Amino acid sequence: xxxxxxxxxxxxxxxxxxxxxxxxxxxxxxxxxLGGTAxxxxxxxxxxxxxxxxxxxxxxxxxxxxxxxxxxxxAIAGAVxxxxxxxVADMVAKCCAPIGASIAVLALATGAIWGKPTWGAWWVWDxxxxxxxxxxFLYFGVMALNSAIENQTTAAQSTAxxxxxxxxxxxxxxxxxxWWNTLHQPATFTLTEKPAMPVEMWMPLLIMVIGFYxxxxxxxxxxxxxxxxxxxxxxxxxxxxxxxQFR
Amino acid sequence: xxxxxxxxxxxxxxxxxxxxxxYAIALVVVALNLMAPLRxxxxxxxxxxxxxxxxxxxxxx
Numbered sequence: 339x340x341x342x343x344x345x346x347x348x349x350x351x352x353x354x355x356x357x358x359x360x361x362x363x364x365x366x367x368x369x370x371x372l373g374g375t376a377x378x379x380x381x382x383x384x385x386x387x388x389x390x391x392x393x394x395x396x397x398x399x400x401x402x403x404x405x406x407x408x409x410x411x412x413a414i415a416g417a418v419x420x421x422x423x424x425x426v427a428d429m430v431a432k433c434c435a436p437i438g439a440s441i442a443v444l445a446l447a448t449g450a451i452w453g454k455p456t457w458g459a460w461w462v463w464d465x466x467x468x469x470x471x472x473x474x475f476l477y478f479g480v481m482a483l484n485s486a487i488e489n490q491t492t493a494a495q496s497t498a499x500x501x502x503x504x505x506x507x508x509x510x511x512x513x514x515x516x517w518w519n520t521l522h523q524p525a526t527f528t529l530t531e532k533p534a535m536p537v538e539m540w541m542p543l544l545i546m547v548i549g550f551y552x553x554x555x556x557x558x559x560x561x562x563x564x565x566x567x568x569x570x571x572x573x574x575x576x577x578x579x580x581x582x583q584f585r
Numbered sequence: 586x587x588x589x590x591x592x593x594x595x596x597x598x599x600x601x602x603x604x605x606x607x608y609a610i611a612l613v614v615v616a617l618n619l620m621a622p623l624r625x626x627x628x629x630x631x632x633x634x635x636x637x638x639x640x641x642x643x644x645x646x
Contacts, residue, residue, distance in 0.1 A: 389599070389600060390604060391600035393597070397610075448607045451607050560622035561622045561625075571629075580637070584633070584634075
């Protein structure tokens, strides 16, 4: 195992490094999200079929991508915690659930709002929409299970197993628009092909996606640092921190 | 700029309600995700100071 892997396992090292990274990601998120939103709302051209309602894409697609990435991070962190008994990984997995749930709500809500003027319905029981709703329920399940078990180690192990089992839903969401007939349009971004939209439409979308990831990093680190000091509250360095910095 | 005027911008070609509602919900979700951990942090600091100031005990639960 490389050295950084062991450093990651140290809560104190993680607390220090996230303290340094937080302002960087916070500034990146502010700049990208403000710039991206201005571009998305005012400067991107309207869609020739959907008109201006298409501007919802700049919230909907980044939040849908992030909700799934967050789930994958939660499952991977849970697996790392299970295999190497790494406490910080357990904490990361725990912090992912509430953020991911809120982002999944955002993706579903903006999808419904976009669906009304475009399809004429707020909701349809379509494969993409249903699998996305299952993702939200998986997040709720992980949160409920985590808070139901008092012992932190047992709670982390159980939620890790649940999130790993739920991982099967991620490819279902991804390929739902290809496997089944659906109202939902296919993926906007793929790794292999150029986007079907012009550059002045997809560039702000790309900026928003990166901005959402930076925002996630900020939300994640804020929660993780709380989790670290809360669990390490009896150790010397946290006591010192409270007496010196948090006066 | 694809809009003639500010009223035009707000109207979003008749889809104003849908577009602005989406962005408003996004703002709320972002704000909640930042406020919740900051509140937790403040509560934690307060509870720790109470522990230190109160009992002065070596053991704390």
